[in-house]
Amino acid sequence: MEQAATTEQKRQKSPTMTLLFEAQKIGKTFTRKNGETIEALVDLSLKLKPGSLIALVGPDASGKTTFLRIVAGLLTPSSGSLHFDGQSYAGQCPKVLSQIGYMPQKFGLYEDLTVQENLDLYADLKNVPRASRPKRYARLLELCAMTPFTQKLAGKLSGGMKQKLGLICTLIAPPKLLLLDEPTVGVDPLSRRELWEIISELQAESKMSVLVSTSYLNEAEACAEVLLLFEGHTLAQGPPLGLCQLAAGKSFLLPANAPTCPRDLQAWLLDQPEVIDAVPQAGDVRVIGHRNEQNNSCLSAAKMVPPRLEDSFMLLLKQQMGNVALAAQQAIAQVATPPRSAQEPVICTEHVSRHFGDFVAVNDVSFSVFPGEVFGLLGPNGAGKTTTFRMLCGLLAATSGSLRVAGIDVRKTPAEARRHIGYVAQKFSLYGPLSVLENLEFFAGAYGLQGARRRQRIAQVIDDFQLTDWLGIAAQELPGGWQRSLAMAVGLLHEPEILFLDEPTSGADPLSRRIFWKRIAALASQGVTVVVTTHFMEEAEYCDHILIQDGGIRLAFGSPAEIRAEAQKLNPDVTSMDDAFIAIVEKARSQKS
Amino acid sequence: MSFLKRSFFSDVLTVVHKELLMILKDKRSRIILVMPILVQTILFGYVDTYNLNCVEYALLDEDKSHSSRLLTAAFDGSSIFVRTATLQNSTQIADILDEKKALLVVHIASGFERLLVNKKRAPVQILIDGRNSNVGSTAAAYAQEIIQNFSRSPAGKHTPWISIEKRAWFNPNLETRWGIVPALTALLAVIQVLSIAGQSIAREKEQGTFDQLLVTPLSPGAILLGKTLPPVLVGLVQSSLVLLAALWIFQIPFAGSFFLLYLALLIFNFAVVGIGLSVSAFSQNMQQAMLYNFSLLMPMILLSGFATPISSMPWGFQIATLANPVRYGVELAQRIYLEGAPFSQIFPLLWPLALMACLGFACAAYLFKVKL
Numbered sequence: 025m026e027q028a029a030t031t032e033q034k035r036q037k038s039p040t041m042t043l044l045f046e047a048q049k050i051g052k053t054f055t056r057k058n059g060e061t062i063e064a065l066v067d068l069s070l071k072l073k074p075g076s077l078i079a080l081v082g083p084d085a086s087g088k089t090t091f092l093r094i095v096a097g098l099l100t101p102s103s104g105s106l107h108f109d110g111q112s113y114a115g116q117c118p119k120v121l122s123q124i125g126y127m128p129q130k131f132g133l134y135e136d137l138t139v140q141e142n143l144d145l146y147a148d149l150k151n152v153p154r155a156s157r158p159k160r161y162a163r164l165l166e167l168c169a170m171t172p173f174t175q176k177l178a179g180k181l182s183g184g185m186k187q188k189l190g191l192i193c194t195l196i197a198p199p200k201l202l203l204l205d206e207p208t209v210g211v212d213p214l215s216r217r218e219l220w221e222i223i224s225e226l227q228a229e230s231k232m233s234v235l236v237s238t239s240y241l242n243e244a245e246a247c248a249e250v251l252l253l254f255e256g257h258t259l260a261q262g263p264p265l266g267l268c269q270l271a272a273g274k275s276f277l278l279p280a281n282a283p284t285c286p287r288d289l290q291a292w293l294l295d296q297p298e299v300i301d302a303v304p305q306a307g308d309v310r311v312i313g314h315r316n317e318q319n320n321s322c323l324s325a326a327k328m329v330p331p332r333l334e335d336s337f338m339l340l341l342k343q344q345m346g347n348v349a350l351a352a353q354q355a356i357a358q359v360a361t362p363p364r365s366a367q368e369p370v371i372c373t374e375h376v377s378r379h380f381g382d383f384v385a386v387n388d389v390s391f392s393v394f395p396g397e398v399f400g401l402l403g404p405n406g407a408g409k410t411t412t413f414r415m416l417c418g419l420l421a422a423t424s425g426s427l428r429v430a431g432i433d434v435r436k437t438p439a440e441a442r443r444h445i446g447y448v449a450q451k452f453s454l455y456g457p458l459s460v461l462e463n464l465e466f467f468a469g470a471y472g473l474q475g476a477r478r479r480q481r482i483a484q485v486i487d488d489f490q491l492t493d494w495l496g497i498a499a500q501e502l503p504g505g506w507q508r509s510l511a512m513a514v515g516l517l518h519e520p521e522i523l524f525l526d527e528p529t530s531g532a533d534p535l536s537r538r539i540f541w542k543r544i545a546a547l548a549s550q551g552v553t554v555v556v557t558t559h560f561m562e563e564a565e566y567c568d569h570i571l572i573q574d575g576g577i578r579l580a581f582g583s584p585a586e587i588r589a590e591a592q593k594l595n596p597d598v599t600s601m602d603d604a605f606i607a608i609v610e611k612a613r614s615q616k617s
Numbered sequence: 618m619s620f621l622k623r624s625f626f627s628d629v630l631t632v633v634h635k636e637l638l639m640i641l642k643d644k645r646s647r648i649i650l651v652m653p654i655l656v657q658t659i660l661f662g663y664v665d666t667y668n669l670n671c672v673e674y675a676l677l678d679e680d681k682s683h684s685s686r687l688l689t690a691a692f693d694g695s696s697i698f699v700r701t702a703t704l705q706n707s708t709q710i711a712d713i714l715d716e717k718k719a720l721l722v723v724h725i726a727s728g729f730e731r732l733l734v735n736k737k738r739a740p741v742q743i744l745i746d747g748r749n750s751n752v753g754s755t756a757a758a759y760a761q762e763i764i765q766n767f768s769r770s771p772a773g774k775h776t777p778w779i780s781i782e783k784r785a786w787f788n789p790n791l792e793t794r795w796g797i798v799p800a801l802t803a804l805l806a807v808i809q810v811l812s813i814a815g816q817s818i819a820r821e822k823e824q825g826t827f828d829q830l831l832v833t834p835l836s837p838g839a840i841l842l843g844k845t846l847p848p849v850l851v852g853l854v855q856s857s858l859v860l861l862a863a864l865w866i867f868q869i870p871f872a873g874s875f876f877l878l879y880l881a882l883l884i885f886n887f888a889v890v891g892i893g894l895s896v897s898a899f900s901q902n903m904q905q906a907m908l909y910n911f912s913l914l915m916p917m918i919l920l921s922g923f924a925t926p927i928s929s930m931p932w933g934f935q936i937a938t939l940a941n942p943v944r945y946g947v948e949l950a951q952r953i954y955l956e957g958a959p960f961s962q963i964f965p966l967l968w969p970l971a972l973m974a975c976l977g978f979a980c981a982a983y984l985f986k987v988k989l
Contacts, residue, residue, distance in 0.1 A: 417832050439834050447832040453825035455635065457642050462635075469631030470833035514829075524832075 043107070044233050045072040045095070045201055050104035052090055052256075064090045065256045067104070072201065072233045077224075079244035080237040082253035083341065083533040084505050088237040089129065091253075092203050095235065096126035108201070122150075125199030129206050129531075131190030135179030139170060142178050142193055150197040164192040167222045182406030184215025191222060198226075204236040208243065209531040210450075212404040212559050213602050214609060220246070239533050240560075241334040242602075250333065252340060259340050264333050271335035274300070276311045276326035287398070287545045287566050294542065296322050301338040303538065304565035306599060307585050312339060334534055341535050359519045359550050368431075370395045370522060370553045371416065376425035378411050378576075385411040387576040388425070393555065393569070395521070398548050400567035401557045404609055408576035409557050410526070416555065417524050418442050430521050443471070446515035450526040450557075452507045456500030460491055460510055463499050464517065471518035485513040505536050512543070523547065525556045529563060541566050561601040572608055579612050628835050632843020640813060640847055654805055654855045658862045662798050672756045675702040675719040677710065682730035688741070691767050692723060697759055714746050720756050721745045798863045799954035800923050802856045803882060803946030807889055807917065810852040811910050814893025817844045818985070819906035837985055841978070845890050852886035853879070863954070872957035881953060881963065884970045885946040891977015892942070898984035917943045945970045 052065040065087045072078060080088045093099045095106065100115040107113075108120045134142055143164075147157055165171045168188040173181070178189060187207060194202065202223075208216045220243065223234060236247070244250050245264045252260040252267070260267055278293070280286040286304035293302040299313040299322070312335050315323045369392035378386040386408045393399045403409040414420040415427060418438035427434040430444035454463045464485065468478045486492055489509045494502060499510060508528065515523055525544075529537045537560070544554050544566065556567070564570050565584050572580040572587070580587050584601060591604035594611050598604050641647055674692065678685050692698045701719050704710065713719050724742035732739035743760050745753040821827035830840065860878075863869050892913065900906035918924070920934065921943035927935055938944045945966045952958040952966075 414828075417828075419828055419831055439836055442832055443834045445832065447829065449825060449828055451825050453829045455639065455826055456824065458635070458638055462638060466631065466635045466638075467833065469627070469634070470830070470835050472628070472834065474627070 042073055043071055044074045044076075044109060046070070046107040047091075047095065048105045048107075050091065050094060050101045050106070052087075052094060052099065053102045063256050065094075065101075066258075068251075068253075068256075068258055069104075070235075070251060070261075072235065074200070074233055075227060075231040076249070077227065077234045077236070077247045078249045078251065079247040080235065080251050080253060081239070081241060081244050081337065081533075082259075083535050085255075085503055086253040086533075087256040088253055089205055090256075092126065092205050092235065092237060095201075096124060096203055097121045098126075122197070123200040124203065125194040125197070125201070126203040127190055127194040127205065127207060129209065131187075131193070133178045133186060133190055133193070136177065138175050138177055139181070139189055140174040142189060143174075143196065146193040147196050152197050160196060160198075164195060167225060168192055168218065182215075182404075184211045184218070184405040187211050187215065188219060188222065191219065195226060198230050198232065200232060202232055202234045204234065206237050206239065206531060208238060208240060210405075210527065210559065212407075213561055213605055214404050216240075216243075216559075217606070239531060241332075241337055241534065245333045252337060254341060254344050259344065260336070267336050268331045268333055269336075271312060271331035271339050273328070274312050274314065274339065275329050275331040275335045276313065276315070276323055277305070277308050277329045278311055278323070278326040279308045280304075285568065287541075288549070291542060291545045293322065294538075298323060300342050301335070301538065303334075303562070305562065306565065306588065306601070310335075337534060338538075345535070359516055359547060359552055368395075369393060369428075370397075370430055371399075371555070372426075372428045373416070374426045376412070376415065376422050376427055378408075378415060378420065379423045384576050386415070386422075386573075389571075389573065389576075389578045390425075391571050391578070391581055393553055395553055396548050396551045397568040398544060398554045398556065398566055400564045400570035401555065401573070402561070402564060402570055402605060403573035403579075407574045409573050411576075412573065413524065413526055413555070413557055417445060417447050443518070444521045446518070446520035446523045448508075448511045448515045448523070448525045448528055450528075450530060452499075452504075452511060454499050454507075454511060454514060457498055459496050459498055460502070461495040463510065463514060467514045468517055473518060481517055481519070485517055488516075489513045505532070508532070508536075508540075516547075520552070522553045522555065525554065527557050527559065529558060529560060537563070561605050564601045564605075572605065574609050574612055575616070577612075580608050625836070625839055628839035629843045629846070632835065632840055633846050636817065636844055636847040637850075640851065650809060650851060650855070651858065653809075654858050655862065657805055658798065658801055658859050659866070661801055662862070662867050669697060669752065669755055669759065672698050672721065672759065673701045673719045674698050674760075675704055675710075675713045675722045676700055677704040677707060677722060677724045679706075679727040680725050680729035681727075684730040684733055685725045688725065688764070688767050689723075691763050692760075695759075695763055698763075710744060714744065717746065719746075720753065721760060723760065795869050795955065796951060797923075798859070798867050798869055799950050800947045801950075802859045802863070802878070802954070803885055803950040804918065804921065804923055804943065805859055806852040806855040806882075806886065807943055807946070808914065809855065810848045810886055810889050811893045811896075811914060812907070813848040813851060814844070814890045815896045815900075815906040815910045816903055817848070818894065818897035819900045819903045822900075823902040837982065841894065841982055841985060844894060845887070845978075848890045848893065849883070849886040852889065853882060856882050856886075869954070872955055873953035874957070877958075877960060877963065878950065878953045881946070881949040881967060881970075884967060884974060885942060885949065887974035888942040888970050888977060889946075891974050891981060894981035895977055895984055898981050917941055920944060921947045923947050939969070940973075942970055942973050 047068060047070045050065055050068040051063070054062045054064055056062060068087075068091060070078070080091065082088055090099065094101050097113070097116055097120070105112055105114070108123070111120060113120045134145065137145065143161055152160065165174065168191070170185065170188065173185070178186065181189060191204075191207065208219060211219065226232060227234060238244055247264065249262060250260070250264050250267055251258060260270070278289070280289045286307060286309050290302045290304055290309050293299045293309060293311055296313070298316060299311055301312040303310050310329070311323060311326060313323055315326070371393040373392075374390050376386060376389050377384065389412060401409045401413060411420065415422050416429060416434070418434050418441055422435060429441045432441040432444070434441045455466070458466065464482050468482055473481055486495070489512065491510065491513060494506060499507065502510065529540055532540065541563070544556070548554055558564065564587075567584060569581065569583055570587060571578060580590055582590070587608070588598065588601065588604045591598045591607040595603070595607045598607050640650075676689055676692070678689060693700055702713055704713065704722070707724070710722050710724070713722060722744040724744060726740060726742065729739050729741070741764055743757055745757050818827070821830060864871060893910070896909045896913070897906050900909060920938045920941045922938065923943070927938050927944070930938070949963055949966050952963060
């Protein structure tokens with residue numbers, strides 16, 4: 025025993041030279057204005073070898089960003105120690121920090137400068153010698169295929185391109201350790217794949233270590249090690265394969281037989297006692313649960329499948345959260361919509377185009393959406409889906425074509441059409457300084473709700489979205505997840521027939537995405553039509569119909585099964601919606617060029 | 618659908634309520650709306666004054682007679698003039714003025730009493746440090762007044778001095794404060810009213826709330842009017858603060874009608890808000906709006922006639938002042954306050970303001986719609 029302790033001490037005293045970075049028992053506490061102390065991180069330990077790739081995963085507010093900021097020297101830990109290349113540091117330490125590259129969630133690109141000027145600026149900031157710049161620029165620009173765009177303003181780039189530019193600005197002075205905070209949030213599957221290719225190529229070249237936080241678990245699965253955080257505590261740590269085994273024997277696939285759609289089967293499954301989690305996957309429903317061989321359970325007919333990281337993640341999180349998550353899942357917004365014939369489309373667009381000067385953002389797009397449907401608008405960044413979305417909401421006038429929403433011509437009477445729709449923006453866009461209740465009151469007024477009806481609707485959404493404890497808090501001080509809830513509550517205040525959601529799950533963890541989609545399924549079953557844009561292709565499985573756009577043109581339209589079938593014709597290996605999307609977009613792009 | 622029946626009026630009130638909350642919610646912003654106004658009023662009232670309370674002067678009395686001593690006594694006995702030097706000959710004058718030992722020199726030539734006795738014009742020379750023309754001419758005017766009083770007195774032998782009757786209307790003591798403080802009722806509010814209106818749309822654009830607002834069934838007209846009233850209200854409250862300071866702290870007598878003053882201030886604030894909202898609808902973000910506002914503010918104040926008389930500006934600039942609402946606001950406030958001008962007299966100043974308010978709104982509404 026004693027001997028073991030001394031060797032342990034020895035090992036701690038002289039960190040082996042093969043380690044690039046070591047964090048020992050890092051803790052961080054914050055004090056709120058009201059004196060309340062919050063433990064953002066508790067005893068986090070992590071070792072990084074040169075050339076390793078480690079993913080940080082966890083729900084919102086689990087401490088991922090806090091940890092990255094501590095490693096980057098922007099925050100000082102309350103306890104624990106940090107070592108980089110054998111040197112101890114905490115907070116600002118120029119010698120160490122010059123070797124660490126940090127890309128925050130919202131990278132500070134100068135939108136009014138060109139790509140080249142941004143590169144020059146960051147090269148100056150990081151003291152990159154002038155002589156070595158041209159070679160480095162050329163290599164980085166080539167890697168992200170941005171060589172032709174050096175004179176373009178950074179503000180004019182698509183979301184994916186901006187992210188790539190941010191990444192190469194971080195990498196201008198080659199760091200030994202690269203920290204990435206959710207680099208792929210709001211980025212489409214194509215650009216996401218490209219970003220990862222850039223990272224792995226550079227890693228192969230320079231033996232750089234990468235520590236990345238992500239809410240995409242399939243990305244984490246490709247890393248050498250995964251660290252799962254929950255409320256500052258380390259829930260699990262290790263290679264992804266090992267973590268997957270936690271869910272071994274508990275992952276199943278249950279086919280959804282028509283006419284039941286996977287979304288409804290999922291909702292039903294989630295209410296079963298033996299089911300821990302369920303999510304639609306390629307026309308079936310993936311279930312995590314305990315199969316009881318004796319009883320005739322809902323899982324008897326299910327096929328057991330090899331577990332994946334998300335299964336273990338959900339398993340661990342549900343064990344932690346217990347009833348809290350359940351309560352949130354039970355909350356279903358109550359919305360009464362006027363009866364509408366299911367045969368008549370509630371949204372109907374014909375040959376819609378939108379030009380910005382010479383640029384055609386949307387080119388001759390037609391589609392229909394029927395009442396009670398969940399409709400997904402998918403496309404790479406800059407594909408024109410935001411423009412389509414904004415035209416449907418009446419925020420942007422179409423250049424030509426006809427748009428009817430709830431039977432009303434959006435081009436002629438936009439204000440009338442707006443009464444029938446609810447809108448939830450991608451980024452939080454309610455009045456930050458106003459309290460939750462003041463925001464609800466204002467939007468109730470803006471939608472013309474008055475008297476008893478106003479009081480009843482406000483009380484209803486407060487109840488549905490469990491906002492009671494937050495009513496007096498300024499909206500800008502709400503945690504991210506609650507801001508999303510409030511935005512949804514505002515969107516549903518006036519019981520719209522159609523709900524528009526712009527990337528509602530961007531940056532959300534799998535758990536909150538489950539809750540979100542459960543709400544959507546419930547709304548759709550009450551007759552609300554839901555139009556949603558998303559970058560999570562697996563979420564397209566929740567939709568009844570999806571539209572894939574690129575370059576302003578309609579590439580594919582149909583049910584998820586139809587889209588997959590279409591993609592399989594192009595590439596027989598396609599199984600997931602992610603693959604299908606990439607196959608369809610790449611096919612169209614190669615035809616174009 | 619009955620709940621969707623709505624009136625324009627309640628829409629506007631909804632927006633006004635929200636805007637006021639946004640402006641007044643934060644304690645700091647409430648302080649910012651009140652404190653600077655009070656501080657500036659006090660500063661302008663006390664500091665920005667051309668009145669002289671203490672004029673240092675030097676005396677060169679070459680006559681050394683009874684009459685010259687009586688005149689000197691009149692200077693020394695005044696509450697304004699303080700003698701800092703007594704000169705012996707005229708060669709000393711230049712040094713005294715150069716070294717700023719005195720602001721002016723009173724030079725009584727020999728033979729002064731003889732001329733007075735003979736009922737001839739007796740010259741008294743006043744030499745002024747002209748480096749600050751404003752101060753110098755004011756001091757000279759005070760000196761002139763003392764000499765005139767002297768000449769009319771028995772000591773001055775009732776000399777038929779050709780006196781230029783100088784009397785200032787509405788401000789007999791030529792107190793600058795009387796002109797400045799009433800003008801502030803219009804002027805001081807401009808700064809914050811312009812900036813509140815200028816930020817209102819720009820902030821929504823920058824923070825992404827604009828889209829959320831535009832997807833509601835609120836009409837552009839209701840939004841625009843809802844964004845107009847709160848800054849107008851803020852402007853009126855600020856003007857009232859200045860008015861209270863003018864009445865109670867500076868005790869400047871109010872000659873006009875409060876109704877007319879508030880009518881003028883109301884129209885004036887609408888005109889300023891119209892400009893602010895146009896700037897706001899035109900700007901992409903708060904920084905742009907702020908920069909536009911600042912570049913407008915300075916010319917608006919300079920061309921208002923507040924600090925310098927419009928009549929002494931070059932012709933082109935005089936024309937430019939006609940398009941400046943602040944010019945009308947300042948003049949209206951001064952005339953109603955000090956002169957008690959009736960409606961018929963202020964109407965020529967009111968209608969251009971009303972026209973500017975209408976144009977401002979048309980412009981803001983156009984820019985607002987273009988952005989849709």
